[in-house]
Amino acid sequence: MSFEPKIIGFLCNWCSYTGADLAGTARMKYPANLMSIRVMCSGRVDPGFVLDAFRRGADGVLVCGCHPGDCHYVDGNHKCMRRMPLTRRIMKGMGIDPARLRLEWVSASEGARFREIVSEFTEQLRRMGPLELKEIEFDPALEGAHHA
């Protein structure tokens, strides 16, 4: 069986979640690898959420907000736009490929685009393979072992 990546998606209520809804009502099929969490605005997405998702086993994280300038909350997405690059730097420092975090702008009318992004991201993660984080939980049997 081929590897099926697990993707956590943070979708803003007004544009992207609605865009995902549109993809659904339009019977556009996108990979079930994405599990969506609705937030009111992409500005609600804390880098801590992203790191936590990776820690708990996500292979990729997709953050979607309204297009810059279209934010329902005027400029909440701008905050997200600033946080995600820094989150990527943290990921890189922690040895996680920053490409596993994606920030995309999806408007409420872009159901087809949403489908494309999810399909494309899933395919990309399939190619990248699973994210296996080591030594997060304490295991007395393994702590002293040398790494290969």
Next chain:
Amino acid sequence: MAKVNIKIDGHPIEVEKGSFILEAAKALGISIPTLCYYPHMTPYAACRICAVEIRDGKGWSKIVTACNYPVWDGMEVLTTTPRVLNARRVNLEMLMSQCAPVPVLQELAREFGIDKPRWGTGEDTCILCGLCVRICDEVVGAHALAFSDRGIHRRVATPFDDTSSDCILCGACASVCPTGHITMEDIDQRTVIHRDLTLGPNAAISLPFRQAVPNVPRIDPQRCIHFTTGGCGICSQVCPKECIHYDDVDTFEEIEAGAVIVATGFDNFDPTPLKQYGYGRYANVITAEEFERMNNAAGPTGGHVVLENGQEPRSIAIIHCVGSRDENHHSYCSRVCCMYALKFAHLVKEKTNAEVYQLYIDLRSFGKGYEEFYQRILDEGVNVIRGRGAEVIPSGNRRKDEGPLLVQCEDTLIGRFREIPVDMVILCTALEARRDAKETGRKFNISVGADGWFIEAHPKLAPVSTSTDGIFLAGTCQGAKDIPDTVAQGGAAAAQAMKLLCLGEVLLDAAYAEIDETYCSGCRLCNDLCAYSALEFDEAKKVSRINPALCKACGTCVAACPAGAITGRHFTDDQIYAQIEGMLT
């Protein structure tokens, strides 16, 4: 001032000493013909048509010019004696020997029964009344005109007969010229019609438009002579109610409001960048707005559909979707153009015999009665071509007789390339968001879409609300729409605003962010993050606070709070982390 008593044609009147006979006669309602007289300028007595007879009551009498002869006590003025009429007739005949065809002289000649002036008829049009020179000197203050030469060579001219740099193009000389000797022309010596087709008024003092509220005139300081040269001031002299105040300044008023309806409208797309249509290069390529202005009975052409040269067009092409449905400009449909273009066709057919060509991509006659109107247009013989207007080029020698402009297009219904010779092209320009929409949006916390229109709270369920409570949208600021839709939306916005005002209280959403003061240390990192100014800093307690009435629950501050002091109700950290955990286990 001392007063003196005089009589005019037997009517006694008390007037100021030193004033002129003409003013007194006017006050009595006695008419004296004039040509070179203009109120608020020094009388000049050049035409001498205002001749009257004065007597001192002791047998002495004299013919004088009423416009500049000062009154004295006991003066008797007679305006209709044979001597007076004869004097005027002689003067008129002398004027006609120079300028016979001038209408105002012709009229006077009829009045005085002159069939054939004794000293012949001249073909000139300037009667040397000096009004133009005086208005330029005394009123405008530009001093761009003067008399030059002497005797029979005397004429009005600019220095060295050259284009004067002192001339401010105010047109006062032309407006005051009694004979039409002075006209406004552009430098190319071309009569300009379309150039005057501006939507706004041309005068410096005017009503903004006929339906303006309040319906009072205002001064455009850029055009007003008083503001440009310090001269003139004629409007304040003639206003009987003393309403003109040059020193008035703009004032800003603060209004406390419980609801705001934003109805800032749209801008018209400027078709100049679409070089293929030649707007700005070919005088007879005009925008729909300019056509609308020309079509207005109160407009510069009196409602006549005419070409630049004043002639009636033989054929008109109306090009739809100029700037709309165009990926290079606006991808949206402007919604109103199809129907007004059909209306234009109807009006052209009604007013002229011109052939009309509609060049459309899709005809969207979507509203009530619209399709019927479209059918009616077809019956009226309008040519409807399915194909975007590709280019407007000069006909050159090819089909010049049929029209100086060639409209090229692909007629997609017959599958052929066509060239249509026309006299006039009307461009149906796109409606676009106002240039300052972003700024306005920021002011009112309204989101602005990528195309510049304001974004409503919900496209179906809250089409007049915005994401800020109490701020509503009406009309084209929210998107291109026609008049019925605008009226409907305006009504809805007004009703929504009334609802708020009548209730007197506001229901808040349960989802909002709150700050726990136990944890907040007033670092103020959150303070500038709120687009709704819901975050404020309590200087006394050194903590930040959220006003739940203003908070829209976006959660941006929650994610940003480094102290973890802010909780986003209904979207708490615990809830979101639990979701992540739930999904991945």
Next chain:
Amino acid sequence: MPKPKLAIYWAASCGGCDIAILDIETKILDVAAFFDVIFWPCAMDFKYDDVRAMPDKSITLTLFNGSIRSSENYEIAQLLRAKSVVLCAFGSCAAEGGIPGLANFHSKEAICEYVYKQSPSLEPGNGTMPQPEVRAPEGLVRIPVLWNTVRSLDQVVDVDYVIPGCPPQSDQIAAVVAAVIDILSNGKPLPPKGTVLGATEKTCCDECKRTRNVKKIKGFIRPFEHLTDPNVCLLEQGIVCMGPATRAGCGAKCVSAGVPCRGCYGAPTNVRDQGAKMASALASVIDSTDPEEIERILDSIPDPLGTFYRFSLAESTLRRTQV
């Protein structure tokens, strides 16, 4: 009645915590008078076997400083846990990994390689690596095994209380000691398990005397690059100060000396990942909406990971760099 027993231990630590305890000055006499100090390797020569010989729960209070870096640290942590009624993670290293936790940015091999083979201070030609077992003429010698990942105390054993700080401030230690003596001598109830002692629920900003305004940051600098205004928030002057995301308790000593807060008192109560939270807060107030400019501004943060996770890396969400 016998005196309550006190143990103080240092695992992977610098010894600063022990010095901070001595820094409570004459109050140390109260400690000595009230407690029977049965184990304090930094101060006196105790044997692990003495502790092993004690019955379980016979030590009233253990103040454990230092992170868990080796098999020895772990063994003693387990031992003291078993012997203690109250085990207190003392100082940043025990609480959240602390400075030794920065080792988690590297692998154990890379660190050993540098320390024992590449470091310029090494004697040339001597590339001896420590071995867990060495056969010497006297017999088999074992040394503790170095772990690949530095752990905080609470990751390996159950911890009752936390006293944060690098080191915990002496006045805070004195206050905690006084409170403990009061509780034990008057039979008062203990605070709920997990309570952070010697600190407050606010953040460092609460104790910072600098004036704070709204923040809009166009670029970051390091403290030496700019003569800072002593009365204005360092963050507003472009210096990455961890104060907003750090628990209060230290008295804002660093910031009052013109040095940005390094975050040693750890994350505030409601913050799960101090570094991520600081990153979120800092990024939020960057004054730009242009992606390229944002990248440029972020580039100006000196050593972002080391700054955001200087003390909390071992306790952070991801714990370490994947190598």
